[in-house]
Amino acid sequence: MATVLALTYSVTSNTVYAQSTAGALYGKVSAGSTITAESADTGFTRTVTAAADGNFRIGSLPPGNYKVTFTQDGQPVTKEVSVSIGSNTLVGSGSEVLELEKFTVGGSTVNPIDFGSAEAVTIFNEKQIDLLPVARSTTAVALLAPGTTLGDSAFGNLASFGGASVAENAYYVNGMNITNFRNGLGGATVPFEFYNQFEVKTGGYSAEFGRSTGGVISSTTKSGSNEYHAGFNVYFEADAGRENSPDVYQNGNTATPYIYNSADYRQDLTANVYASGPVLPMLRNKLFFYGLYQIRDFKREDVVSSGGRHSTITSDDPFWGVKLDFYPLDNHHFEFTMFSDEETELGKEVDYNFANKTITGTNLSESFTYFGGDTKIARYTGTFFENLTVSAMWGESTQNRTAVSGDDLIPAVYDGRSGSLLYVQGNPDILYEDAAIDTREAKRLDLEYSFNLFGAHRLRAGYDIEENVSTSLAQYSGGVYYRYYAIPGSGLINGVTVPTPNVGAVRVRKYSNSGSFQVKSDAWYVEDNWTLMNERLNLRLGLRNESFENLNGAGDQFIKVTGQKAPRIAAAYDLTGDKKTKIFANFGRYHLPIASNTNVRLAGGEFFTQEWYALTAVNNNLPTLGAKLGSTTVFSSGQIPDTRTIVDLDIKPMYQDEWIAGIQHTLNKDLTLKVAFTTRQINGTAIDDMIVDHALTYWAQTNGFGGYSAAGNNHYVLGNPGRDIRTFWDFNEDGDISANEEAVLTRDMLGYPSAKRKYYAVEVALEKVWNGKWNAQLSYTWSQSFGNYEGWVLSDNGQDDAGITILFDTPDLTLNSDGYLANDRRHQFKAFGSYKLNSEWTIGANLLLASGRPKNKFGNYPDRVVGSAYGPDYFMGYRGAAGTSDWQFNANLSFLYKPKWGKDRVTMGLDVFNVLNSRTVLETVETYETSAGGLEPTYGLPNAWQRPRYFRLSFGYDY
Secondary structure: OOOOOOOOEEEOOOOOOHHHOOEEEEEEOOOOOEEEEEEOOOOOEEEEEOOOOOEEEEEEEOOEEEEEEEEEOOEEEEEEEEEOOOOEEEEEEOOOOOOOOOEEEOOEEEOOOOOOOOOEEEEEEHHHHOOOOOOOOHHHHHOOOOOEEEOOHHHOOOEEEOOOOOOOOEEEEOOEEOEOOOOOOOEOOOOHHHEEEEEEEEEOOOOOOOOOOOOEEEEEEOOOOOOOEEEEEEEEEOOOOOOOOOOEEOOOOOOOEEEEEEEEEEEEEEEEEEEEEEOOHHHOOOEEEEEEEEEEEEEEEEEEOOOOEEEEEEEOOOEEEEEEEEOOOOOEEEEEEEEEOOEEEEEEEEEEEOOOOEEOOOOOEEEEEEEOOEEEEEEEEEEEOOOEEEEEEEEEEEEEOOEEEOOOOOOEEEEOOOOOOEEEEOOOOOEEEEEEEEEEEEEEEEEEEEEEOOOEEEEEEEEEEEEEEEEEEEEEHHHOEEEEEOOOOOOEEOOEEOOOOOOOEEEEEEEEEEEEEEEEEEEEEEEEEEEEOOOOEEEEEEEEEEEEEEEOOOOOEEEEEEEEEEEEEEEEEEOOOOOOEEEEEEEEEEEEOOOHHHHHHHOOOOEEEEEEEEEEEEEOOEEEEEEEOOOOEEEEEOOOOOHHHHEOOOOOOEEEEEEEEEEEEEEEOOEEEEEEEEEEEEEOOOOEEEEOHHHHHHHHHOOOOOOOOOOOOOOEEEEOOOOOEEEEOOOOOOOOOOHHHEEEEOHHHHOOOOOEEEEEEEEEEEEEOOOOOEEEEEEEEEEEEEEOOOOOOEOOOOEOOOOOOHHHOOHHHHOOOOEEOOOOOOEEEEEEEEEEOOOOEEEEEEEEEEOOOEOOOEEOOOEOOOEOOOOOOEEOOOEOOOOEOOOEEEEEEEEEEOOHHHOOOEEEEEEEEOOOOOOOEEEEOOEOEOOOOOEOOOOOOEEEEOOOOEEEEEEEEEO
């Protein structure tokens, strides 16, 4: 199959169709002219008649190449154009308007500026990504766009959009939401070879999109055509030639490393076999298929636990996917997509002799981590009477997140008395989940109706509903986790002097939780895309309304929020009337629901306690407990709580407001410049859980329950930090909750500040679109992300408990929490592109220069509510006061060879990532003190680096 290189282009856009699975053609021709668009791939045909002023629009077109015929100035005209996901392509512009000279893309034409749009979006074609040296993941594609940055390593390989946490993005495939609804971290894993186009929305998205305050990655998969195609390709990342990150030692002690990277091993092999075409030869123009089978085989080896253990992780499970397209009649399109990304990672840990650098093979521990599952998506799109389009979608997905080990029945033990935290026994991950399954069923209906009234209108409306269920069965390895500490110089632990003799102290934690938890979400939207002033002004007037309902472990409602109104207003104006300069503005409100993780943790039967003891001896790895040090901390009792006691009865929805304004100008036929300003704000509208013991006590003693004290209950309520909480509590301790036990805990009683996140950015982007020889995009983004609230997850401690991180657990945890947030990158320069040296060779480059991440310093604090229960999780200075990490520079190069003798069927490639082998430290240990009160010896040491240099070889054959 010949490679068709599509451009990457940044536009501001009215999203065109339901979840952006299609595109549109528009323009101005002779009045009353008949315009016909015929797919070059499938023969799918759409025909419309131009209005009295000559304007026309053909929507709901699957992405691809089209032949467009019409009449202009009395002459028949035929043009070949490309339609991209979620965008508008100009075809014909009338004799009185200067039509931009277009550039050729595989024999078709595409316009560099979309004047029918007002949204910050970058569109990528899978074939273009093949020419760039980027990792084959959706995150790598997203990071090409301005305003995105790589999140902390604790959350995997995920991107932050516009200062939001990495857990606030939404991921769509063929119109279906495949986002991880448990904690927002990523979504189903789909390989590049299955994708056709990517739409990366960094802001300003229209009313059809919701449940996101970060960014949106909307993609379509490949489809079959009237020609039969088949082929295979192989991508191989060998350990040979790969560099490692530096080793790290404490205080020059080379006998025991903090992190030992020299023995790392990485090898990754991916092979794809695919085929496409009409299902049967007699069904050309009607029924098509595309099928992909991917072999995935990787191996990773590391020395962990301060040089004491050797870890091996392997996986070899395949991916498969199929797409069917049926066109029974012109204007009607049925699609069915099914894929399986099910995968099992096998982990093995054994003892390692660091002195001799040998694997001893003793104390084998095996683990099994499960990912993915099956996804099914069915869609219908039909057009009636030229101006009415109906789209319907149904989808179902299952994702397995279970993690188990052969040592799950053995109590987990780690020993930190030497200054290094050493694994002793049990499941090395401490917490295991016998069952963690997420299932989603999604349905949506979208309508679009076009008419003329003081200009052209596209009135759109839609409704969608999701029913999601999370099943969880989790506990500590062996039911208990022992953590050994050295006695600090003060001799105090948990506020108590440790008696002698002893060999240290031990913290004992017990945790278990189980249940099935449901989340129901629905939304409707209406939107008018109004074009007036002779096609120069485009207005998008939209409103979205969202609702969600979360159920507890008993199947009862514990929170329901309705009526979340979200206006989405945008305007794009052709400044000079010659389709060369566009100014645009956008305002939107975006809501975020409650993650199912909140159901599991807050509204299930979670049991979580913590105790401290003197450690009198260690026998067979297990502690001999001495005197108890202080009281037991009960974080969760194990009982499913009364829903009236755990959620603010007046809770407000979480939302973010966003403003975007900018200008985009065509400098010449294939060069565009864009300048845009963006601001996003969460100001007192976040949702998180808070301990309210102190406020319950104050309210009780001033409202007729003078003998009651809630001290030590560690009772959490889900609410809006900085606002009053209305709740119930058993103040008279009779086992029942009466009407007179309703309490309003004021902001002053609670002592929590409002949650704030403010993001400001100025973006400058210069794009050279493909002209048959080369293309490039250069961007600079100045941005600032400031506040006390990162979002759904917390990079400070790597906590992925979406919506219930420790940040607002006590008022004292919020002290000094204002400052520069973890995803703040003040300066980012990005450049990527490709250059065709000759008919056989193409080179590509991808460059990044970015300023560093803010750093913090955490220690203990005499918390006025919970004492020392939280350990060293308190800011020792304002957020970001410890400076920033170093600037990062990364350069990737690619070389693609399509030999003439291969007759455009053979492709060979070499990608070199991080050519200069830069090893910039991206993250450091920010904990200054241990939980026992001593100094943390690893403070300030690096623990995450820029990925060192590695190579990727590829070979493909396409027939």
